[in-house]
Amino acid sequence: MTEHIQYSPDKDALVLLDQRYLPTREEWFVCKTVKDICEALVVMVVRGAPAIGVTAAYGCYLAAREVAGTPDWKPALAAKLEQIASARPTAVNLRWAVRLMQAEWAKHPEFSFDELADFWLATARVVHVEDIATCEAIGRSGADLLDDGDTVMTHCNAGALATAGYGTALAPIRAAIAQGKSIQVIANETRPFLQGARLTAYELHKDGIPVKVACDNACALLMQRGLVQKVIVGADRIAANGDAANKIGTFGVALLAKEFGIPFYVAAPVSTIDPETADGSLIPIEDRTPREVTHVGHTQITPDGVGVFNFAFDVTPARLIHGIITERGVLTAPYTEAIAKLFK
Numbered sequence: 001m002t003e004h005i006q007y008s009p010d011k012d013a014l015v016l017l018d019q020r021y022l023p024t025r026e027e028w029f030v031c032k033t034v035k036d037i038c039e040a041l042v043v044m045v046v047r048g049a050p051a052i053g054v055t056a057a058y059g060c061y062l063a064a065r066e067v068a069g070t071p072d073w074k075p076a077l078a079a080k081l082e083q084i085a086s087a088r089p090t091a092v093n094l095r096w097a098v099r100l101m102q103a104e105w106a107k108h109p110e111f112s113f114d115e116l117a118d119f120w121l122a123t124a125r126v127v128h129v130e131d132i133a134t135c136e137a138i139g140r141s142g143a144d145l146l147d148d149g150d151t152v153m154t155h156c157n158a159g160a161l162a163t164a165g166y167g168t169a170l171a172p173i174r175a176a177i178a179q180g181k182s183i184q185v186i187a188n189e190t191r192p193f194l195q196g197a198r199l200t201a202y203e204l205h206k207d208g209i210p211v212k213v214a215c216d217n218a219c220a221l222l223m224q225r226g227l228v229q230k231v232i233v234g235a236d237r238i239a240a241n242g243d244a245a246n247k248i249g250t251f252g253v254a255l256l257a258k259e260f261g262i263p264f265y266v267a268a269p270v271s272t273i274d275p276e277t278a279d280g281s282l283i284p285i286e287d288r289t290p291r292e293v294t295h296v297g298h299t300q301i302t303p304d305g306v307g308v309f310n311f312a313f314d315v316t317p318a319r320l321i322h323g324i325i326t327e328r329g330v331l332t333a334p335y336t337e338a339i340a341k342l343f344k
Ligand code: MRU
Pocket: 047, 048, 049, 050, 091, 155, 156, 157, 158, 159, 162, 163, 167, 168, 169, 195, 233, 234, 235, 236, 246, 247, 248, 312
């Protein structure tokens, strides 16, 4: 599944499958401006760390188009790039993509805005295509960790929809199945946005991969009954010591996996590792709109006037992680050394 993020030359726009409406409606959201891109990121038309990185890369191109004709276009463009980079705080891929575009610009200060726009569109297309190849390599790195007959639990959606295609946490599962292994998936529903129930189940079912959805609070029982052999989750940012931020609830799954002796893996591209963030306590945690918790669809489920928590991510300490599956192999503890070596 790769069609969910498309650059349309005819529309000169980024066209996104609107993930708010899956699995029941397949609607498309057209981004022609930086305002559209930021809206798509904030309301989660597109979500998942690598997918928002790819979206941000195209957003930089649209930003360059938008400043065309502005006399003082360079500061105006720099401000738009910052707007994109700060649309969501936790996933480092957003900033990674914008910083990549800025670095390319710095190499060509002589470019007119037209030249820069063309150059950035070409760069965004490379980022887009490379993301799929990276996910496939994550699959190859992780496939051998899975045994024939395993049931793998995952939390949130770190699949094709969260990337340009193929996925991160779902990549080793797809690759193990391609090797001929029989693998089943348990998708935790992932309150409140329901990425597991709506998105992971949607894409795996579409691809004929056996999947069952479990309520988030069923995790302990399923593990206690021996129904889970491995856990693989994605990540939004991995600190230099291996602490990994992922969707809220992931930390609890990791603690339970430890209790029941189940290997817990994080799968992510190297671009999700942030060597500048020393440990997980320094990763900013997005605090989203209360409405995602107070309502399910249009139905209010909490009393008027009652406050809620809606932190979107938590941080799993490195000590609970058996391995970090990347496109460059599986990192194991001590992570500080393994990550430093990767960035040398
Ligand atoms: O809020 P989201 O849906 O963008 O959060 C996504 C996750 O937490 C994913 O598990 C993570 O980004 C890995 S995506 C390959």
